[in-house]
Amino acid sequence: MSAIDQFSSQYGLVRKIDAFGYLKSLEGNPQAERKHGKVLLVTADTPLKASRGEGKTTTTIALIDALRARGIDAAAVLRQPSMGITAAGSKGGASGGGKASLSHPELIDWGLCGEMAAIACAQNLLVSFAEKAVDEGLIDSILVPRVSELPSRSLRQIAVDRGKGDLPERVVLTPTCELMQIVVLSRSMEEIGQRVAAMIAGSKEGKPVRFGEFIDLWRVTDMLADAVKPVLTETCEGSPVYVHCGPFANVSLGIPSLVSVEMACSLHDVVVVEAGYGADAGAQKWLDIACREYGGLWPSAAVVVTRASTWRDDPALAWRYPFHVNRLEGLDIPTFPLINLWDGEDDQVDSLKATAQQLEFRQPIIGNLFRDGGQALESQLDDLIETLTTSPTPAQSHSHKGMALVENLRWVAEQAYGVPADRVIYQDGFVESLTRATQLCADAGFSLDDLALVAVKSPATMTDNDSAPADQRTVTLKKVEVHAGAGVVQVNLTTSLTTPMPKIV
Amino acid sequence: MSAIDQFSSQYGLVRKIDAFGYLKSLEGNPQAERKHGKVLLVTADTPLKASRGEGKTTTTIALIDALRARGIDAAAVLRQPSMGITAAGSKGGASGGGKASLSHPELIDWGLCGEMAAIACAQNLLVSFAEKAVDEGLIDSILVPRVSELPSRSLRQIAVDRGKGDLPERVVLTPTCELMQIVVLSRSMEEIGQRVAAMIAGSKEGKPVRFGEFIDLWRVTDMLADAVKPVLTETCEGSPVYVHCGPFANVSLGIPSLVSVEMACSLHDVVVVEAGYGADAGAQKWLDIACREYGGLWPSAAVVVTRASTWRDDPALAWRYPFHVNRLEGLDIPTFPLINLWDGEDDQVDSLKATAQQLEFRQPIIGNLFRDGGQALESQLDDLIETLTTSPTPAQSHSHKGMALVENLRWVAEQAYGVPADRVIYQDGFVESLTRATQLCADAGFSLDDLALVAVKSPATMTDNDSAPADQRTVTLKKVEVHAGAGVVQVNLTTSLTTPMPKIV
The missing domain is CATH 3.30.1510.10 (Domain 2, N(10)-formyltetrahydrofolate synthetase)
Incomplete structure (x- = not known):
């Protein structure tokens, strides 16, 4: 029995793993057999609208199937889909598609083992106790x-x-x-x-x-006893997939639990971490929150997924995809463009390659992953595998703890959205909101500037108007909300609607 | 592999059973090996207040442990506790206590495998779709x-x-x-x-x-895919316990799922079904709804639990316990009084026996079940075992379908609460509420009188004032609510508060 088996148990069609217990046992036993896997970040182009995905999960599944076919011990860590999306039916499931699917998509899409429900119950319990505190x-x-x-x-x-x-x-x-x-x-x-x-x-x-x-x-x-345990499931090809914690990097963290990634890295050589919506949300949060502030593993490589139409059909928005690719390369993360073809797009491969070359991208990885699954990718992964197997483990990233909140916001706007500091503007009420939050933190005995910054914005826009010319794009700061327990400060950005409670469709 | 194993799977510390699939397979295979277990109904005295239980679950657990020690293949079917109660902390857990406990009480009390949460999610999904229907x-x-x-x-x-x-x-x-x-x-x-x-x-x-x-x-x-599957767990002594669906027989059905009882009856000789709060709620609903209207199995015997103090300390309420025992005996259900002693009450045994004899009860079963578990009962079960092993399987019970709702209410008031028809009175607004409900059903194409009646009332009272003299007790009818999908009509009774959303305490 391997170490992980002692911390795993069957839950119907999946296994649940006591990641806390397992990681503690590893910590207490430095001689234990373990791997030191590298993180491959899968993120995406900014979608044209929130309900349209580029295919990150499909790509993630196809990638690990292909990497495993190439002899690499790869696994994926996914976020649990929100039943809001699957039940409302606006986006379909979030468990891949076609040949790049999980073996039990209905389970993943419809509540898994009750993890999200238990967290909902516990948060609502806190509200009930707060009501009681009001009464008292x-x-x-x-x-x-x-x-x-x-x-x-x-x-x-x-x-x-x-x-x-x-x-x-x-x-x-x-x-x-x-x-x-x-x-x-x-x-x-x-x-x-x-x-x-x-x-x-x-x-x-x-x-x-x-x-x-x-x-x-x-x-x-x-x-929360069971909710804290990541789920282990698999792709239709049998590749291991861990699922834990919720999506929506545009209005919250939207990353899988840190322990699920750490556990996967101790068990596999390559761990694909899915982070979306686009790189401006998911990758920004993995890098700037998980890695910089909470000890998450800096990626050894990244794949940025787009669809041919997302990338090229709207000239006013075509700057976004190369921006994401170049931004990650600029952080010394070897970044591979991946174009997820849809039916009828096979004839675009040459033209996509030519565009990628003009932009001085690495050789793009191109395939119809719904139709062909990992097989579409196997022969295209030489450079990625070379990178993953030869690069050293990345160094510890730099924290922004103590940086003034507005300075930090300007840094994110410039780095992740391409908007310079002087075009980060304040909406009426922002300064008051910031002042109140600063005082709240001071009264609670800590500094607002020691919290990790969580940008809250629309998933489909990086700036107030992404279609404006580059030198006219702005980012508006709207309001500040402190989550002292999580250690984060949320700041609402841009003028587009960011509703954390959508309408059912 | 036995038939049931094919329909069971491990879910962490418990097993979940596809009862729908298993029962269908039995139906399709009349030669399959199966039992035809008898139902032993465990119900209770009306509690002095909602937050005080008589110990039905503790009794149920002690009973099956004792029956199994006596060589009977007994199992229990329990309802899943509401996290409302365990989280609010007003009543403690609902998974037995002391030596009469389940092996994983924390799991049972704190959300089980997410069954209740999934049902909550699905009901709230229906509301979201109703909102969309309003928009459209x-x-x-x-x-x-x-x-x-x-x-x-x-x-x-x-x-x-x-x-x-x-x-x-x-x-x-x-x-x-x-x-x-x-x-x-x-x-x-x-x-x-x-x-x-x-x-x-x-x-x-x-x-x-x-x-x-x-x-x-x-x-x-x-x-609901997993929520419909009953859980199989066990007592600390290893006796099998099935857990499925929610409590609160005072404001809803408050009985375990019918399939969980049917499945248990096909696997064991004696199936203890817990029905509470008191007999006026839980037993009334098992008999008059589950058995009369939905094909549930009529009990071959009943145990009515009380505490010495509940039964005898308040002279104005002392009529309730013998009323419950006699009511069930009057239905030809052999009914055994059981007194669940608390610490310091051991010296009351003789006096309790004398009181029971005066009331012409069967020999009461008496023990401190928290302290002594099933061992307290083993030697006292001769009569009960004789009854369970020799009585024929009860005949099909009589449906009230088609009986006018008010006539049905008067029947329940007389049978279950001891209030004659002429003291069932209408609160202002009841007639209007009944008229609206009758019209709603007619417009939907069925008759209100074909629905099963669900009485909604306080768990701690049977009438408007249980302390009043017998000839002055009344039952007030307040309002009518149709649940056309479940096939039930809920009627709020008595003047005491019946809040389906209590305050956290």
């Missing part, structure tokens, strides 16, 4: 939102205690809540407990009050 | 409530679409929703689909509109 006079306002796994137009704004208190409240999608962020970022149940205790429940006469001051933490952690 | 003009009012697994004072009454529609809405606890009732009562996924299709989503110009008219049923049934 411990706080006079609640600062944590309720969550729902399903989208609902009517829940965007609600009033609770109707006819009595008539208190305005928000409901957000489960994957975007602070408790999900805490599960993503924590390395142990103790850390989860500490982070929940540090969450700001509400305020009393303007001063922050944390959950640790009035709740039994075990009620929350007991509820 | 298919309906102009929504008649299905949202649900929450957690109690919340503020969610009792809410307004959604704040600042625009400001629509009043209700949120109820998940175990009490129509979709939970559908899962409890259905024998196949097809039946669940048909029942969901028959649910009245809302109305358009006063006329009912069913979900089947506008949703894709697979979105709901896919979400």
